[in-house]
Amino acid sequence: MITIPYATALTTFFSYGLLFAFGQLRDFFRCIFDWCKDNNNLQGYAPICLGLEDFYNRRLYLRVQDCFGRPISSPPDAWIDVVERVSIDNNKTLRRTTNVNRCINLASYNYLGFAATDEYCTPRVIQSMNTYSASTCSTRVDGGTTKLHTELEQVVADFVGKPAAIVTGMGYVTNSAILPVLIGKGGLIISDTLNHNSIVNGARGSGATVEVFQHNTPSSLEKVLRRCVVGGQRRTRKAWKKIIVVVEGIYSMEGEICKLPEIVAICKKYKAYVYLDEAHSIGVIGKTGRGVCELLGVDTSDVDIMMGTFSKSFGSCGGYIAGSKELIQYLKYNCPAHIYGTSLSPPAAQQIISTINVILGKDGSSRGAWKLAQIRENSNYFRSELKKSGFEVLGDNDSPVMPIMLYNPAKIPAFSRECFKRNVAVVNVAFPVTPLLLARARLCISAAHTRDDLVKALEVISTVGDLVGIKYFPAEPKKTLRDEGRPKVY
Template sequence: MPMSSPLPSPMALNKPQSPSMFKKRSTQSLAPTSAASYLSALSQADARARNGNPTSSPTSTPALSLSSSVTSSSEDTVLNEFELDNVDGLSLPMHPPTSEQVFTTVHSEFGHCANEEYRLTSQHTPGALVTGHVDQDPPYYILLSTYISYLILIVLGHIRDFIGKRLKSGAYKHLMPRDGYAPLNSDFDSFYTRRLKTRMDECFSQPVTGVAGRTILLLDRISPDYNHTQIFTGTRTRALNISSYNYLGFAQGRGGCADAVEESIKRYGISSCGSRLEGGSSDLHTASEALVARFVGMEDALISSMGFATNSTIIPALVGKGCLVISDELNHASIRFGVRISGAVVRMFKHNDMKSLENLLKEVISQGQPKTHRPWKKILIIVEGLYSMEGTLVNLPAIIELKKKYKSTLRLTVGDAYNHPGPAPSSSLPLWLSLPPSLLSGTEGDTRIRRLAFNSRYLHNGLIKLGFITYGHPASPIVPILLFNPGKMNMFHRMMKDRQTPIVVVVVAYPATPLVTSRVRFCVSAAHTKDDIDCVLRACDDIGDVLDLKHGIPKGERWTIEDVVSRAADVANL
């Protein structure tokens, strides 16, 4: 293709083409090819931002500091400002802001949405029952076709393994056990990874770059050998990001949080260079823990690394031999691992089922430890606040009532007499930390929470009205859609990414979920606008008809997509 030809459309970039074609297109990228050109582009972009050049983004303002104005948007927003043609509807708002509206964020990172109708306050009324989610079962032919699909894949996989082991060709060397070593492909997990998951790897582990905000840049790739290897084409696709844990939308390249992080890195670096016991603790740790303790109304708090490290290391410090852990059956693997290495006995109850939990409490308290029937040294109930694969919220009021009923000592101060202390005063923050007034007072945080509540309920209830089977609580920012059939996982991912406004989603399958309940997991953010949720709903409506996914039975009649979009406020308040 000649270099003088116009840039291809986003749809054209996603069509399968030869590697040579991609190589030619990759030369059209405006990314600098040398350090000198890179620094030159940075300085030019910084000058435009500080001088108010009209060629810069009209919806963004310079960052609080000079250095953040350079690093705020990184390569994907500062150096590639040609993307502001908005052909995909992601760079600029669908509805231009009025002269009274002033936004201090980049639209591609945090969507501009000033309509107060698209805000919602989600809170629990004291004394009211928390209604649980009722799962819907698909038609029998969906389950039957899903089982048949997996059966066919398993049979074909075993045939390939049988033939491959006897051919002993290079493509099947990984199947051959080495002398003196046990075979690595003897269990079902290994077989599933090689023969089932690999064929669907296009919808897993999508490489990305840039800030994981409202939008994200996908690194385009192709595979000539059924996903055994992936080849980067050199092109990138900007997509609407509804797959990241960015609930409050603070994944931004510029703004108050970004400036605070930048300043702290200048002062403290990016690592504490050791465990806190051995000198890895700083005044930031102490101040942060004091703020958390004040926020939850406790004497002190402990901050640890998020995720697997927290549960697998802290749980053994809380319980040990002679203790009992009562765990929700859908708790994360990190919790299960932490309980296992603690030496404590573990009993599980049905997911979010308070009757099952109470019956189990009665049994373990009355029976005591096995064989000796001595009282347990400690009984610890472990639940999650938000279950990331189901989208369900813990029924915390009911658990607190059980704690009161059985006179637990696990020292919670949550109850009728508990008064939330509210935001911390500005005097408790470090002197060098400078935050915008709206962020310091908590008004911006409150707005983000209300935006998240609306987006979550709108998407969840909208999908139900369109006829999809979803899991989870309407207030949950995790919204799963059931796909069931393995062939639909890859197609759903590809069809969402190939739309005029590309959408990147997370497809979840075994072993993260049961084998036949594969799903798409939408992660809603306060950075999304109402137009973004409309875009997702329209895409799901179109793809749901093609892939036969609308098997839910909503309360009342099923709505059309136009009814859902035009009555968004009513849908969110259902």
């Protein structure tokens, strides 16, 4: 749980209140101006954009939209080419220029560095492009299943330790389309309060009752489970048809690793199914990159549904569900993402197969093991140095996701723009993706980053942190050679 300093919370509320008040005042005068113009072109029509969401976009987001959606003109490697943009109307519209800014990439999910050209993967992807083309132009159940798709599903199942798997063309859709197939009315979904939006939408679309438990807190999960099992369904008090507990391996906005052993034990006790989203943990943590189960010593047979994506560690796109053969067969008959969605691009499928071969050492080298060791070393080094500098950093060791707390809305664009000026590309996250008070900069580390890259990025972030005022803790004094040689005094 994040404890916000009172002064920080007060100034953040005041800043948002000021923006809201002035925005409403400007909207009031705009209504008067429009009324005076007597524009009747839309007379009788309801406003197509209305409400607080529209207000937020116009009065808050537009002011800082230059910090988001920055186009790049290179692979998302350790360094990226970011196209500069300019605005002549106070950020309402942005125009690309011919200038390119070469930046250290702390914004992409390229955890193992496979998103750029690779000596093993790239030639095989190019060959698959020549053989199968860029797209099947069909769904899996029609003409969209190639040998690569069937091979990929078996490779994924073997990699995560499950009997079978099904792959889809988009990671977000994997959650939002699969959950409504697994459970419906009369069922119960118990979700972590900070689960990804794809899980939230999938749970809402299922028709099942949804309960939440306190983020990554097994005791809270047990309390909710006990209450729901004893009370039954809300109106009829009948027993639930099915209970599914949904958690993530690494939480994408917090960088925390799921307390999976305790959660699995509680689910066994109350006969609930476990749905594990490993979008940010598969291919990253664990001795051989097999995710949170391998890291924490959980038997994969104790996790009923294992979900993951290919757009992070594997340098591709799409998602997967792994489970029992009966479950996967059922999903292939009923999942709309499989029946109606265009199948995964064959070159993308080949990229995933090739990266898994590298991770497992099937390419005849030790590059996979080196990449896994490098991402752990880079992540732990970068996290410890950020904390030493005085930043409030969320997450656990071994996690490549490192959120730095910003809080105040004025510091969101300031941090992004100042880092960009100094050739460091970062991603800022604010409301509505996070709670109003908990804006942050989310940094993502890659195995492709060298120690020099990380040192340079730390220097820039430390300088900008002092400039913007986001070092909420005192920095640790730097050791000198004299300090290291001085005897300790007790």
